[in-house]
Amino acid sequence: MVQSTMKETRRGVVMLGKSKLEVKDFPIPTPGHGQVRLKVKASTLCGSDLNLIYRKESWPEGPGKYCSVVAGHEPCGIIDQVGEGTDGFVPGDRCIVYHINGCGVCHDCRMGWHISCTGKSRKAYGYQRDGGHSDYIIADIQNLVKMPDFLSYIDGAMVACGVGTAFAACLRAQVSGRDRVLVTGLGPVGMCIALVARASGAEVYGVELIPERRKLAEGLGFKLVDSNRAAIDEVTDGKGFEVCFDASGNRHARHFCLEAARQWGRVVYVGEGSTVEFSPSPMLLHKQITLHGSWVCNMAQMEDLVELLARWKLHPDVLVTHRYKIEEAERAYELFDAGKTGKVAFVWDDEE
Known part of the structure; x- marks a missing residue:
């Protein structure tokens, strides 16, 4: 007590x-x-x-x-x-x-x-x-x-939830250097996903409508795309993204992740709230999509994450x-x- x-x-x-x-x-x-x-x-x-x-x-x-x-x-x-x-x-x-x-x-x-x-x-x-x-x-x-000495206390506070959540989601999708990744919603969690995915070797793109958050993402070197099929085709040679994360919780963004994913792609819903409606046959079954839900991380993943952040110098x-x-x-x-x-x-x- x-x-x-x-x-x-x-x-x-x-x-x-x-x-x-x-x-x-x-x-x-x-x-x-x-x-x-x-x-x-x-x-x-x-x-x-x-x-x-x-x-x-x-x-x-x-x-x-x-x-x-x-x-x-x-x-x-x-x-x-x-x-x-x-x-x-x-x-x-x-x-x-x-x-x-x-x-x-x-x-x-x-x-x-x-x-x-x-x-x-x-x-x-x-x-x-x-x-x-x-x-x-x-x-x-x-x-x-x-926490390793490399990390600041603010780094550590972010690991406690936001970066830990991003890391678990990237593990769920098995993100690697073979992937082009799309993140919809570049608020704090979405940006954490973008950072971890890039550190894992992926090529990362984002969708965000709020000007201040677009500016932050661009300042950190992330490429932004519009949420339409033509924009996706242009950056993926018409194939779509290997991995799509929704960090917004917005129903339109969630649907767009399924649209933007390539055949046999992986989609991870991370953002909380709202709903989503889609037709399973064309959007999920026929594309052979793997759809995950991911919520925070476990203790072992958090321990692995702080070690990796130091190794990545991130x-x-x-x-x-x-x-x-x-x-x-x-x-x-x-x-x-x-x-x-x-x-x-x-x-x-x-x-x-």
Whole structure:
């Protein structure tokens, strides 16, 4: 059980719904058995939080209910205190927090897929237990991934969800240097997919309508195409893309991925929400398309990812367009909610 001391306080963001939030003072907690306390160095904002806890007017009962805890499920920091039973972790370790604490005994947890945990004790950081939008966070060691020195704390925060999600999706599609890849929706997750796919050797194209996000993608060297068959034929010699990812959740973009995929191609739906309608025979069966759904990543994939990012010399923090202090949370979320930015991050003075 986590105990708290009232001698010092920490700042933390709590969501109120209806696009409102509050920055409050909390006691600085003490880690219990199997837990550590991290001094948070970076905590990035995620699009899923906008619908689920920022704009939400009421939270339905159930395992996914937001419990008015400190928000933020993409934290990264440095251990400053450990509890008992934390072999392998010591003060000074730089760590990423995987944002789901599963029951540990269901089949998905045993495979490292805490995100898909079916146990009643499943708790998400920033939803049912305190998350990363705070000066300190308590984390269970089963949720920690040590970070190589090459990566910045913002890199690590992005790995906690966005880049991890992109990596799992690329693994699902087996992206390699043999592929031409299309990504529809170049928000933060879509751009993470583009970065990982390119680092994996693929030739990457994107579809995006928002000018600010188009500019970011082009500045990072990605090629943009229009969402029509003529544009696809021009860049693929009339064959279509080996792999198409939809990161937008838009029904038209999802359908276009099926259109743009070549015979025997692979399509991965990553973006949340909305719907899609298509005729299975011409769009899926006759083209021999493999269609995947991909949701976040597992613990082993996250550990592999931080190693690969160092080997690739790839800093995901190139996608961060705005950085704020925790006291500026209201401004940060208002900007991010407008949907025109890259990644938005809370950082602390000594982030590096």
